[in-house]
Amino acid sequence: MSEDPFVTHRGLLFTAAYEMLGSASEAEDVVQETWIRWDAIGEAARGEVRDPRAFLMRMLTRKALDQLRTTARRREQYVGEWLPEPLLTAPDVAHDVELAESVSFAMLTVLETLTPTERAVFVLREVFDLPYAEIADAVGKSAAATRQIGHRAREHVAARRPRVEVSPRQQQEVVDRFVAAVTGGDLQGLLDVLAPQVVLVADGGGIAQAAAKPVVGAKKVANLLGAFPKFGARARILPVLLNGAPGARIVDVADGYDTAISFAVEDGRISRIFAVRNPAKLGGLDVEATLRR
Structure with missing residues (x-):
């Protein structure tokens, strides 16, 4: 019996949610909500999903966007400086240069300056290399508008991210x-x-x-x-x-x-x-x- 796609992709789903939200606890909540929705569609319907990874990422992104819009208002009332929740990570994460950079504090603090939609588009495209058509479906925008959002977010991040890489x-x-x-x-x-x-x-x-x-x-x-x-x-x-x-x-x-x-x-x-x-x-x-x- 093959492993359920949600179990297969759970690590990826958590990573995407964490990069969109900057909060491990909120990311876990969004992943759990995604599981509830995935489970609710029934085994037969799940078996007909042609690309479970894309399907799950789409559900996760919609939940994460809802959460982002809610937390954006809460963070305006946060006492003092707001920083992401730190994660204890294994050595293999450090050896994956692109993954390590995408979850670094330097990157996450830059992502905080994006709008919720810009952040979701940037993460899905630049980190997980999803096609714009899939991203557009997830964020509820046209493919053309999503490309523009992605271009704007990429320029914004490039202007603010650290420019020197170290091993x-x-x-x-x-x-x-x-x-x-x-x-x-x-x-x-x-x-x-x-x-x-x-x-x-x-x-x-x-x-x-x-x-x-x-x-x-x-x-x-x-x-x-x-x-x-x-x-x-x-x-x-x-x-x-x-x-x-x-x-x-x-x-x-x-x-x-x-x-x-x-x-x-x-x-x-x-x-x-x-x-x-x-x-x-x-x-x-x-x-x-x-x-x-």
Whole structure:
């Protein structure tokens, strides 16, 4: 007996939903709703679907668009800076360069600047290489309009995405230097690994303490992070793979909060630091996410 197409494509469906929504919990909800609809059409009707992958992606996209429009309004009222939910990922994700880039914090924060329809079209076309005719059906637009939306989204993303690619090994070396400098209280070492105009964005969601606005500049960021050694034994900083790239996790046993830290590295230095402290967003650190293209 062959495997149900939904089971076969579940990893792909979650990945697409996550890239559209930037939220692992919301992506899981959308995937589950897609399963309910898929199951409801009945076994006989499912057997007549010529391209189950396209059919499931179409159902998922419609659900994700509904969710995007709802969350867009909620995020306007979010306390402080909003960042995506981090995912614990397996090493194989980092070796798939295109997949790793598509789920990186740097990319997801750029995708946040798109409209819901632009984001869906971009993800389906640029990441999953769906034909425009299928995408048009999923987003409820004509093929011509969908092409225009895709072109506009692609230009928008290209103008804002990091332009320098680094290998996982190079990024790991930079992150290791960062962790060593922070844990050792080495201010000069920290300044050396940070780009002069590094930007630190922190998301506490009004629950955990976090900078209300982005912190810009190596000296300001280094001074903020330089307090870490004062915490002593109460805090640990651990290397982890987050969203397909080397990152770090700070566990503070005193206040009970975790912090997931993702980095963008350019020219051998850290250009952006994304620190997620909102505990409602850290559920994705418990189990490795299954990501597929």
